[in-house]
Amino acid sequence: MNTFKADIEEIRRRAREKMDEGAVTAFYQADREKVIGVLNEVLATEMVCTFRYKNHYYMAKGIHSEAVAAEFLQHAQEEEQHADLVANRIAELGGNPDYSPEGLATRSHSEYVECDSLEDMIREDLVAERIAVSTYSEIVRWLGNDDPTTRRIIEEILAKEEEHADDLAKLLVRIGAHHEGH
């Protein structure tokens, strides 16, 4: 049991050895290229969700639904924060955050859909959130203990997407109740 000091020295030696790799040490267990690839898909998903919510925000404002518009705007801002978290992690891993508009929709898990009615907007957003919840859950399971930092980031984003889905489900009920009242 007298190996702890030796291990520390070994850790320090290896840390110095590859200083140019930044946050990635020899203790990084995951396949870095694969993780970067998956994170770039998440980045695309968050960008597409940002753009879709922005479109829905301006369209909802146009039909004077201020409460719903405010919800769309808040979601748009939170999706953009998610994109930043993911891009930052990609860079930490030594990758290139792919912001290229070319192929953005193909890299994304969710879709960019424009709608004519408030109800359709909310429904499309709910579909997109549910897709994000299911693919991010899979990513969390796939990462396991191989890259706990990336997993923690995806878990944090996942919790927010579940909150978004819940917000939208409640909005749908409210909109439905409003229609029945007429």
Ligand SMILES: [Fe+2]
């Ligand atoms: Fe998001």
Ligand SMILES: [Fe+2]
């Ligand atoms: Fe979301």
